[in-house]
Amino acid sequence: MVSIIVLLLIVIAVILISNIRIVPQAQAYVIERLGAYHTTWSTGLHMTVPFIDRIRRRISLMEKLSDFEPQDVITKDNVKMRIDTVVFYQITDCKLYTYGVENPSFAIENLTATTLRNIIGELELDATLTSRDLINSRMRNTLDEATDPWGIKVNRVELKNIIPPKEIQDAMEKQMKAERERREKILIAEGTKAADILTAEGKKQAMILDAEAQKQQQILLAEAEKEARIRRAEGEAEAILKVQEATAEGIKRINESNPSSEFVTLRSLEAFEKAADGKATKIIIPSEIQSLAGLVTGIKEIAE
Numbered sequence: 099m100v101s102i103i104v105l106l107l108i109v110i111a112v113i114l115i116s117n118i119r120i121v122p123q124a125q126a127y128v129i130e131r132l133g134a135y136h137t138t139w140s141t142g143l144h145m146t147v148p149f150i151d152r153i154r155r156r157i158s159l160m161e162k163l164s165d166f167e168p169q170d171v172i173t174k175d176n177v178k179m180r181i182d183t184v185v186f187y188q189i190t191d192c193k194l195y196t197y198g199v200e201n202p203s204f205a206i207e208n209l210t211a212t213t214l215r216n217i218i219g220e221l222e223l224d225a226t227l228t229s230r231d232l233i234n235s236r237m238r239n240t241l242d243e244a245t246d247p248w249g250i251k252v253n254r255v256e257l258k259n260i261i262p263p264k265e266i267q268d269a270m271e272k273q274m275k276a277e278r279e280r281r282e283k284i285l286i287a288e289g290t291k292a293a294d295i296l297t298a299e300g301k302k303q304a305m306i307l308d309a310e311a312q313k314q315q316q317i318l319l320a321e322a323e324k325e326a327r328i329r330r331a332e333g334e335a336e337a338i339l340k341v342q343e344a345t346a347e348g349i350k351r352i353n354e355s356n357p358s359s360e361f362v363t364l365r366s367l368e369a370f371e372k373a374a375d376g377k378a379t380k381i382i383i384p385s386e387i388q389s390l391a392g393l394v395t396g397i398k399e400i401a402e
Contacts, residue, residue, distance in 0.1 A: 126156075157189055169181055206250070227262075
């Protein structure tokens with residue numbers, strides 16, 4: 099009996115230990131009891147009831163990435179192209195995710211393909227190639243609304259590649275090449291124009307500087323001539339002043355010496371001699387000088 103009891107205790111212990119579960123971080127376990135949903139275990143230590151509870155599904159709560167194969171779509175202007183998308187989603191309700199849809203990944207893939215065809219079918223080729231943000235936003239909103247009953251939150255949708263037909267790619271490459279050549283010509287023309295402008299500006303500045311230099315030279319020459327004339331005028335004025343001072347001094351000394359009338363008459367005769375040496379055709383001789391001339395003649399005769 100003791101052996102049987104020990105054996106039963108060991109079996110019970112093994113069963114209890116085998117029903118202990120540890121849920122890791124960022125995971126959740128969906129538990130069923132007698133085939134029906136019972137609860138959802140979060141991170142931590144849990145235990146199931148033997149033979150009654152079972153783990154229906156282990157679910158990762160981290161954000162998931164689904165990279166789908168390229169899908170064939172047709173634009174509004176009947177251009178066929180291939181587009182592949184990337185969907186980022188996260189499970190927010192484990193019960194709905196477990197019982198809401200049979201195969202969530204396959205359902206999201208097909209829902210993404212149909213949504214993409216509907217959106218691209220409303221756009222023309224040029225709008226499709228230039229409206230990635232608009233397409234991404236519309237797809238995210240549509241997928242998020244459609245997957246909400248499945249306990250899935252679509253966080254982001256991105257168009258990974260847009261592959262137009264080969265002939266359209268060739269036409270786009272030719273257009274891009276022509277646009278690059280046009281921009282290159284524009285840049286060359288603008289560079290030439292800028293160089294011409296700089297050359298003209300340089301010539302203009304050189305002419306301005308030359309004119310300024312000539313102006314400064316003329317100003318300096320005029321200033322020098324002015325200074326020279328001022329110096330000459332000052333010299334002449336000083337010379338005249340000296341002569342006048344000397345004359346005044348001579349007159350003063352003559353006056354101080356009380357000259358006789360004969361001396362005055364003789365000085366007048368000397369002045370008359372200087373006047374007679376000029377080019378005047380007519381000379382008026384004062385009577386005093388005439389009498390003096392006669393006196394001089396008489397003195398000369400007496401001397402002889």
